[in-house]
Amino acid sequence: MKKFDVVVVGGGSAGVAAALGAARAGCSTLLLERASRLGGNVAQALVHSICGLFEISEGGRPRLANGGFALEFARQLVAAGGARGPLRMGRLDVLLQEPAAFARTCLQLTACEPRLTVWREARVESAFVRDGILERVTLCGSEESVEGRVFVDASGDAALARAAGAATEQVPGAQMQRPAFIFGLAQVAPDVMEEERRLRLVGALRSAIREGALSPALAGAAVRPTCEGDQVRVTLDLDARGGEYDPLNEFLLAGVHREACALAEEFTGFLRREIRGFEGAEIWEWPARLGIREGARLVGEYVLSAEDVLEGATFSDAVCVSAWPIEMRETATGPRLRYPERGKSVQVPLRALLSREVSNLWAAGRCLSCTHEAHAAIRVIGTALATGEAAGRAAAAMVSGPLVATGERDALAARIRAVTGAGALEEW
Ligand SMILES: Cc1cc2nc3c(=O)[nH]c(=O)nc-3n(C[C@H](O)[C@H](O)[C@H](O)COP(=O)(O)OP(=O)(O)OC[C@H]3O[C@@H](n4cnc5c(N)ncnc54)[C@H](O)[C@@H]3O)c2cc1C
Structure with a gap:
């Protein structure tokens, strides 16, 4: 049986960030991706702009919502000629990017990290939990297990959480964001x-x-x-x-x-x-897959809500910020946008990344713990990069022991914030 400190499931924006976050924090880390290319919705469904990197604003120079890996990734992509911008769209700034270059950047960054092992064409099928602790996973078509001390679900659809029997949420088809x-x-x-x-x-x-x-x-x-x-x-x-x-x-x-x-x-x-x-x-x-905006999500210790997004809520255990309006796409004829009332971005608390009942299971990106409406804001790539890095760092911290007291969590969140550069507000 293979053993790793941290096992990350899903090699999209969130998973790549989580795997690098855990490996850079000193953990032996395995990243499992079911497709042949890293990059998730970008590589497989040809999503071609990066939203959520910059604060929402009425004008002026674009300011970064988070620093950390989100900024590193964006800068590397731009330097490689794989993205241009920021381009102004109303109150929002986005980078226009090329999916192939995005996938290449994921590959290059992960290949440089000696503590990180990447398995592609590796679909996680089942998970084994004992006494509320996730111990190992198996891959599609194989009896062999991969053991981990801490896990991150970055599958977009909470595939790992569902396999582990952790609580997840999924709204009925009629309400879902359209693919x-x-x-x-x-x-x-x-x-x-x-x-x-x-x-x-x-x-x-x-x-x-x-x-x-x-x-x-x-x-x-x-x-x-x-x-x-x-x-x-x-x-x-x-x-x-x-x-x-x-x-x-x-x-x-x-x-x-x-x-x-x-x-x-x-x-x-x-x-x-x-x-x-x-x-x-x-x-x-042609895309390898349909672009899936919304699937199932983890139910975590905290469920981020639309009210949180609209009020620009703050938390003592904040790990990064989510700088995008609620962008509902429940019909096939274009988005409906709702902006934070005071223009202030919501913070993402550490508790929204941690499973309610499986104590060593974290989630990031599209499947972190939030309501259907809040999801329409947090699902964008800039936020997935930031929550991914936060989940990877949190998983790494948990390798040396469980987090028990609230105070410990706040202290960990503060250390993670220092890495993700939450609310950095630096100019691009
Ligand atoms: C049509 C469309 C347009 C969009 N437009 C934009 C945009 O313009 N700007 C923007 O910022 N965002 C946009 N988004 C949102 C953004 O693409 C995603 O929400 C973002 O990709 C989230 O990243 P993620 O890593 O959480 O999930 P994903 O990118 O979905 O990555 C999840 C990864 O997990 C893998 N996986 C799933 N199950 C398993 C398993 N069992 N085992 C192993 N691997 C598994 C998948 O293959 C995938 O690679 C758009 C999304 C869609 C669908």
């Missing part, structure tokens, strides 16, 4: 993303749907620029069977994926025929 299908188009004219041309495209799309020339399922299609002038990416927000939608049902996802491929072809045909600048457009990039 999306993102694909890349090449050979487009460099000016197709100019404001006036973009508005004309939206108008033409609406008319074509009204006239019955295009599927109504394409109503939420959005075309966005990339780092390359002659390429764009298209995001198709999907209804995905309405109330039947279940992001954990692989059978349903396979059907939705198949239908989305056909919609992508239909939309590309429409652009080629009807929109100037797209005459020679070709699909050059």
Whole structure:
């Protein structure tokens, strides 16, 4: 049996940050990722901007919400030519990034850390808990176990927490944030993303749907620029069977994926025929998976709420901040945004990363402990990088003994804050 101090499940933004956080704190660490590439939703579903790195503001120079690994990662990606920005979008600043470069940066950073072992194509299937302590996991298709002293669930869908029988939460399909299908188009004219041309495209799309020339399922299609002038990416927000939608049902996802491929072809045909600048457009990039915004979440010692996000709540055990509005995407026709009332970002408490009943299980990123509405704010990549680093550091601290008293947790949170640079407010 293989043994590690810390085992991290899921190699997306949160998992890479958690694994590096634990390894850099001196722990032998194993990162398990079911796909062949690290990077999670970015590498597999082609998510192409990084939100949540910067404070929400009315203007001025962008200020960092957190420092630490989130900043290190963003700087390395920009230096490698894999991202550009920050670009201003209303009260928000985002980095536009290339998924392949994002995945490469994950690989390069993890390869440099001697205490970190990465297994790809390694899907965690079961978990074994004794007396409230998670002891080991097994991988799909193997009887062999991997033992850990502390675990981090960064699977996006609380796969480890569910396997361990820890409490998790998942809202009914009709309320869920809709999934999306993102694909890349090449050979487009460099000016197709100019404001006036973009508005004309939206108008033409609406008319074509009204006239019955295009599927109504394409109503939420959005075309966005990339780092390359002659390429764009298209995001198709999907209804995905309405109330039947279940992001954990692989059978349903396979059907939705198949239908989305056909919609992508239909939309590309429409652009080629009807929109100037797209005459020679070709699909050059298909996603490996649908983009899943919301799945199941851990129920932790604290459940972060929409009220917390809107009030900009503070906590004595804060480990980082979440700087993004509540961005609800419960329909396939675009987001509904709610901003923190005083413009102040909510802090994320250590307790929202710790399982309520499995004492050595932490969670980060998309599956940390929060309500459905709060999730619509905390799920973005900048926050996943920060909560991942915090969970990895917390897991490393737990390797040398359990955390019992509240005072100990506050002291640990303060040490973690010093690493994540929470509320750093430095200029970019
Ligand atoms: C369509 C769409 C658009 C988005 N747009 C943006 C945006 O513009 N900007 C932004 O910042 N965020 C955006 N997001 C949100 C963001 O992509 C995610 O929430 C972010 O990826 C969360 O990171 P994560 O590491 O928590 O989860 P994920 O990126 O989902 O990573 C989880 C990883 O765990 C792995 N995994 C799952 N189960 C197992 C298992 N059993 N064993 C081993 N590995 C497992 C998965 O393969 C995956 O690699 C978008 C999301 C979607 C779906």
